[in-house]
Amino acid sequence: MPQTLGAAILGCGGIGTAHAWAVTRVPGVKMVACVDAIPERAQAFASRFGGDAYTDPVRALERSDVDFVLVTTANDLHAPLTIHALEAGKHVLVQKPMALNLRECDAMVAAAERSGKKLMVSFFEFFHPAFVRAKELIDDGVIGRIFMIKAIMAWYMPNTDAWRFNPAVSGGGILMDGHSHHVALFHWLVKEPVQSVFSEGGTLASEARVEDTAVTLLRTPSAIGEISGSMRLKEPCPQNGRYFKESIEIFGTDGTIQIKPEERPSLRVFSDNGRVAEKLNGWISPNLEWIPYEDRGRSMHFNGDEDPWVPEHRYFVDCIREDREPVSNGQFGREVMEMVFAGYESLRQGRSIKLPLDVAAGVGYQGIPR
Ligand SMILES: NC(=O)c1ccc[n+]([C@@H]2O[C@H](COP(=O)([O-])OP(=O)(O)OC[C@H]3O[C@@H](n4cnc5c(N)ncnc54)[C@H](O)[C@@H]3O)[C@@H](O)[C@H]2O)c1
Known part of the structure; x- marks a missing residue:
């Protein structure tokens, strides 16, 4: 385990600012890559929080000095970016909601298991x-x-x-x-x-x-x-x-x-x-x-004076350093999404939905009900 852990942020938008700000306050962490589809945003983050600016996440994830990744893009990119990062050997903290359907959640959990890297879903309340x-x-x-x-x-x-x-x-x-x-x-x-x-x-x-x-x-x-x-x-x-x-x-x-x-x-x-x-x-x-x-x-x-962001990032870094499973790991995140998708199924069917939810049913939003 290197003395200093290198961080990459994928998504330099609204909540990305809170994550980048907080992670750079954790001792022994250095921002090494800031990625956004909009080059000016990536550049602004790199100037403010450190590291190099990228528009292509794949290039940033090729860097051997990136130890962990913060996925703070819109929801549709959570699963593909998380899986890619885990397969590249990086630990991942991904914003909620974890993914767009249960198949994506399962693929994220499987990628974390295969890689042996930490996967945590961000819930600031914790x-x-x-x-x-x-x-x-x-x-x-x-x-x-x-x-x-x-x-x-x-x-x-x-x-x-x-x-x-x-x-x-x-x-x-x-x-x-x-x-x-x-x-x-x-x-x-x-x-x-x-x-x-x-x-x-x-x-x-x-x-x-x-x-x-x-x-x-x-x-x-x-x-x-x-x-x-x-x-x-x-x-x-x-x-x-x-x-x-x-x-x-x-x-x-x-x-x-x-x-x-x-x-x-x-x-x-x-x-x-x-x-x-x-x-x-x-x-x-x-x-x-x-x-x-x-x-x-x-x-x-x-x-x-009651802010969750630095404690959350300190906790995630401790999980990496001490090889501890995060409280909101991939399986926990999947359980949360199962309930959310059951909510959509309930909207669709107009009745209470029993769990476990069939994986095929976990497809998220299916049109405005009624
Ligand atoms: N926990 C919270 O309190 C909280 C609050 C706000 C948002 N969120 C979550 O955070 C996520 C981001 O929300 P936001 O409000 O910051 O959105 P945002 O639109 O402000 O930021 C997303 C950023 O991702 C960038 N992006 C798009 N494609 C990209 C790509 N391929 N690679 C890298 N960057 C790319 C966009 O250009 C944008 O800058 C969402 O999943 C949202 O649910 C959580």
Whole structure:
């Protein structure tokens, strides 16, 4: 294992900026290649974060000093670029949603197994201090057994010509984009297999070609998740006034946890079983991990001092160095996508869909329902 790990970023767009910024703050990591189909974007990233600019990912992946790759392109390129990178002997951190269908997910998992390299799907919630603390409290039994999670992620996307609204590129609308975050969160927190998925949604607030709004219900033997989302919500985020909303309520047999990453405090806990160290019998806001000023991101909706991006990249690099399997590895990512695609199947059939989902059914968006 080299002392310094070389990183390549494939996709120098919106979220690529958060990844490139964060990864270059991880000790022992150097950016060596910035790739974008638009040469000016690749060049701008190389000037800002280091390394050489490329328009062809294949050329960047030929470099022996690239140890791992961040795949931050639009969704349709996640699978081909990830598989190519793994076959070139690179570890891969790929943005959600993992891929456009279950066959692609399976091919990505198989490529990771063949190569022996790490494959991780990025879910920022797993590294945000409020979610990390919530998970610790849940695992400590502070709210008892989870029986319900209610979550919403929504924003306003003005331009319905963007790739997100083109099903051939995005694979679908809010289920792929917003729901995939909270399906992953539910799966992370409720450690039971999801048995069935029911989604209701459609193009309710735009002329988009994909569903702009949806609600999805996930059912395990002892818990239910209600995941809502929209790409047409006009509600200003308290951090900067832009239209974005994220809110999660986790209900356990002994209490409730609320997470609102845009607000301060972002985490509130109520527990009546005497297992909260800080204070009992009322809402409390536990102290969170302090993110040093220089590691605080410029994400548009979090509290400035509670940023997930540097912790996420530090974790991925630790997994590489210590040969540990990432929490959201390829198999986890595949399980999340199975639930998302079951949601699309549910939209199509107008009924609840039992898991496991037939691989052939996992084809993502199939037209605006009803
Ligand atoms: N976790 C989050 O909070 C979060 C937020 C936003 C986006 N995302 C995900 O990140 C991904 C990218 O989203 P975005 O908003 O940054 O999109 P974007 O359009 O801003 O960026 C994508 C970039 O990829 C480039 N690109 C296109 N073809 C390429 C190729 N062949 N090789 C290299 N680069 C190429 C584009 O030119 C563009 O610069 C999506 O999958 C999205 O779902 C996640």
